[in-house]
Amino acid sequence: MARAFNFSAGPSALPEEVLKEAAAEMLDYKGCGMSVMEMSHRSSTFQSILDDAEQTLRRLMGIPDNYRVMFLQGGATLQFACVPMNLMRGRHAGYLVAGNWSKKAWQEACKYGQADVLATSEPTGFDRTPHLGGMPDQSLDYVYLCQNETVYGTMTRELPDTGDVPIVADVSSMFLSSPLPVERYGLIYAGVQKNAGPAGNTVVICRDDLIGDGPALGDIVPTYMGYKLQASKDSLYNTPNAWGIYMCGKVFHWIEETGGLAAMEERNWEKANRLYGYIDGSSLFSPIARPDSRSIANVTFRCPTPELDAEFVAGAAERNIVGVKGHRILGGMRASCYNAVPAKAVDALLDYMEDFERAHAADCRTDAQ
Amino acid sequence: MARAFNFSAGPSALPEEVLKEAAAEMLDYKGCGMSVMEMSHRSSTFQSILDDAEQTLRRLMGIPDNYRVMFLQGGATLQFACVPMNLMRGRHAGYLVAGNWSKKAWQEACKYGQADVLATSEPTGFDRTPHLGGMPDQSLDYVYLCQNETVYGTMTRELPDTGDVPIVADVSSMFLSSPLPVERYGLIYAGVQKNAGPAGNTVVICRDDLIGDGPALGDIVPTYMGYKLQASKDSLYNTPNAWGIYMCGKVFHWIEETGGLAAMEERNWEKANRLYGYIDGSSLFSPIARPDSRSIANVTFRCPTPELDAEFVAGAAERNIVGVKGHRILGGMRASCYNAVPAKAVDALLDYMEDFERAHAADCRTDAQ
Numbered sequence: 001m002a003r004a005f006n007f008s009a010g011p012s013a014l015p016e017e018v019l020k021e022a023a024a025e026m027l028d029y030k031g032c033g034m035s036v037m038e039m040s041h042r043s044s045t046f047q048s049i050l051d052d053a054e055q056t057l058r059r060l061m062g063i064p065d066n067y068r069v070m071f072l073q074g075g076a077t078l079q080f081a082c083v084p085m086n087l088m089r090g091r092h093a094g095y096l097v098a099g100n101w102s103k104k105a106w107q108e109a110c111k112y113g114q115a116d117v118l119a120t121s122e123p124t125g126f127d128r129t130p131h132l133g134g135m136p137d138q139s140l141d142y143v144y145l146c147q148n149e150t151v152y153g154t155m156t157r158e159l160p161d162t163g164d165v166p167i168v169a170d171v172s173s174m175f176l177s178s179p180l181p182v183e184r185y186g187l188i189y190a191g192v193q194k195n196a197g198p199a200g201n202t203v204v205i206c207r208d209d210l211i212g213d214g215p216a217l218g219d220i221v222p223t224y225m226g227y228k229l230q231a232s233k234d235s236l237y238n239t240p241n242a243w244g245i246y247m248c249g250k251v252f253h254w255i256e257e258t259g260g261l262a263a264m265e266e267r268n269w270e271k272a273n274r275l276y277g278y279i280d281g282s283s284l285f286s287p288i289a290r291p292d293s294r295s296i297a298n299v300t301f302r303c304p305t306p307e308l309d310a311e312f313v314a315g316a317a318e319r320n321i322v323g324v325k326g327h328r329i330l331g332g333m334r335a336s337c338y339n340a341v342p343a344k345a346v347d348a349l350l351d352y353m354e355d356f357e358r359a360h361a362a363d364c365r366t367d368a369q
Numbered sequence: 370m371a372r373a374f375n376f377s378a379g380p381s382a383l384p385e386e387v388l389k390e391a392a393a394e395m396l397d398y399k400g401c402g403m404s405v406m407e408m409s410h411r412s413s414t415f416q417s418i419l420d421d422a423e424q425t426l427r428r429l430m431g432i433p434d435n436y437r438v439m440f441l442q443g444g445a446t447l448q449f450a451c452v453p454m455n456l457m458r459g460r461h462a463g464y465l466v467a468g469n470w471s472k473k474a475w476q477e478a479c480k481y482g483q484a485d486v487l488a489t490s491e492p493t494g495f496d497r498t499p500h501l502g503g504m505p506d507q508s509l510d511y512v513y514l515c516q517n518e519t520v521y522g523t524m525t526r527e528l529p530d531t532g533d534v535p536i537v538a539d540v541s542s543m544f545l546s547s548p549l550p551v552e553r554y555g556l557i558y559a560g561v562q563k564n565a566g567p568a569g570n571t572v573v574i575c576r577d578d579l580i581g582d583g584p585a586l587g588d589i590v591p592t593y594m595g596y597k598l599q600a601s602k603d604s605l606y607n608t609p610n611a612w613g614i615y616m617c618g619k620v621f622h623w624i625e626e627t628g629g630l631a632a633m634e635e636r637n638w639e640k641a642n643r644l645y646g647y648i649d650g651s652s653l654f655s656p657i658a659r660p661d662s663r664s665i666a667n668v669t670f671r672c673p674t675p676e677l678d679a680e681f682v683a684g685a686a687e688r689n690i691v692g693v694k695g696h697r698i699l700g701g702m703r704a705s706c707y708n709a710v711p712a713k714a715v716d717a718l719l720d721y722m723e724d725f726e727r728a729h730a731a732d733c734r735t736d737a738q
Contacts, residue, residue, distance in 0.1 A: 004402030008409045011611060016396065019404055023395035026388050033373030033689060035388055037567035037616070040377045040692055073442035073569060074593050077607040081591030111588050193608055198406035200442060200569045200610030219480050220589055222450035224443050238446040239562055241569030241610060242380060247406070320402060323409055 008323030302332030377692030671701030
């Protein structure tokens with residue numbers, strides 16, 4: 001069967017070249033006589049895979065030397081706890097709640113200290129990104145945001161001015177979609193299963209001084225979750241998800257070889273804007289995210305009725321278009337246009353949307369007729 | 370290059386058939402047009418992969434219905450904390466310390482409650498497995514052991530009689546090496562990177578009643594680490610290491626198709642005993658683990674001097690024999706003979722050991738000459 005047009009929100013499409021390389025190296029990685037899945041994580045061969053992955057990521061993102069890079073397991077969900085456990089030294093942080101994921105992160109932080117909601121867009125159904133009213137309390141340990149909310153398809157384009165308070169950002173679904181000013185963050189983390197590799201690794205990029213001498217909460221912090229230890233052991237305190245790191249390294253190289261993050265950003269906006277443009281002009285489909293808050297990656301929209309949404313999703317499968325069903329808590333549709341989603345997949349989706357709209361002219365909004 | 374004779378302690382050898390299947394399915398899993406790494410963990414295709422992996426494991430091990438099976442991230446190291454955080458309801462547990470891993474688990478448990486060392490073999494350099502003197506305090510929340518200590522190459526063959534106190538066992542390096550009486554344990558966990566798949570998943574098998582209504586330590590437990598939540602969501606509370614689960618499922622089927630756990634046990638003892646037999650009769654190599662405590666998987670031994678150990682390890686590489694260097698905290702050599710290590714690999718290692726011993730006759734123990 002042909003490769004699917006894969007718009008999954010994550011795990012999501014990976015570059016075909018990368019998958020082919022991985023398949024070719026499956027039984028014998030570069031003449032060592034074994035798969036990367038079979039080799040000791042203490043071997044020089046794996047060490048070079050890990051070092052290369054980190055160095056390539058540092059080049060791609062321009063990560064300053066005073067930031068540590070870690071590959072950890074447990075997903076963003078474990079980071080929801082790792083962040084306050086490691087950084088909440090004054091037991092007081094601020095959270096910007098822009099959707100499902102930042103709300104979960106805030107709820108987790110409330111278990112470990114005072115976590116204030118500095119702003120939230122929940123009253124408007126998370127259709128936009130919330131903004132700080134002014135300069136936050138400078139005694140806060142950090143200001144947290146989920147910079148791209150995958151469920152609602154919103155993205156914070158301008159980082160808030162937090163003065164001297166470090167910004168901690170979950171960038172999972174925009175990680176490597178575009179350049180980021182790393183030096184403006186205290187900590188950046190991302191589940192890699194959107195743009196960087198298979199699920200099972202979370203990249204944590206943290207400024208040295210925030211890691212300090214150990215976790216803010218001290219001894220109750222599970223050893224695995226201590227940034228100080230993990231950073232000092234360069235992600236090898238215990239056995240890492242080695243295959244995942246290997247795949248991430250390949251994807252990092254693929255991004256570098258296909259133009260780097262600036263080129264990714266240009267291509268991704270082009271894909272997303274073609275969809276937003278069509279949806280905005282459509283009489284059948286309505287956008288979910290407000291124009292000023294729209295995501296570079298996750299394009300969310302819906303039909304006039306849930307029944308039509310279901311019909312659209314079912315019909316998509318017949319055209320080999322997958323992953324366009326919206327998140328269960330929001331419904332509707334979501335087309336995630338990550339780096340490895342080719343323009344021709346967007347062509348296919350747009351063709352289908354046009355045909356679907358034509359076939360359902362009767363359901364279209366009269367105000368647009 | 371030919372496939373290496375891989376004796377790595379973990380990550381370790383995987384069945385060649387499984388790797389070939391995975392390579393063949395890399396760009397298109399069963400006609401769905403994508404890799405398992407690219408598909409949503411909420412898709413029916415991945416759900417069937419997860420369900421099949423769990424059901425195959427249940428058949429293989431004969432896991433009773435009142436035990437839950439979870440695929441979690443973070444390795445055994447995260448379980449060192451998950452176990453007391455979830456099960457230490459009376460804040461009092463007992464630990465059998467048989468080596469490096471059980472000692473780390475005990476140290477972690479001390480952060481969360483009273484963890485008594487019921488017995489330890491540390492005074493004799495962990496050359497044997499410790500034994501309970503008598504029936505433990507029946508008010509203990511659990512008795513913990515690491516049933517196979519990978520570093521020293523020791524294994525507890527007979528489970529201790531703990532009365533009504535649940536036994537919690539880290540069986541990582543003996544997982545699926547032989548049948549286990551699951552019903553005699555309260556909780557079994559295993560990092561899968563020895564016999565079951567690539568690093569990045571830990572299988573946790575826990576009796577329903579121990580999971581209870583939530584973690585013993587309540588709110589301070591990171592959400593990701595709660596067994597109740599993870600079990601109720603069948604390993605899909607958040608995005609799992611999907612590729613790792615897929616690979617484990619393939620390995621579970623391979624074990625079933627090649628005879629099941631009883632056949633694995635027979636073959637594994639045959640491989641290990643050929644090595645133990647040679648080492649016991651050798652004038653150059655000395656065993657590290659006492660005969661009554663030897664592991665089915667990790668055969669540990671050493672030469673008269675560290676220099677000879679280093680020479681042996683270096684020479685092995687020239688014969689395509691890898692992973693025989695002992696753990697850094699113990700030195701010497703270690704040959705891990707997991708399920709996927711073929712008998713011919715043991716042949717190659719024995720040939721090399723004989724040649725090495727002949728070539729170093731001058732270094733042999735005089736008492737044996």
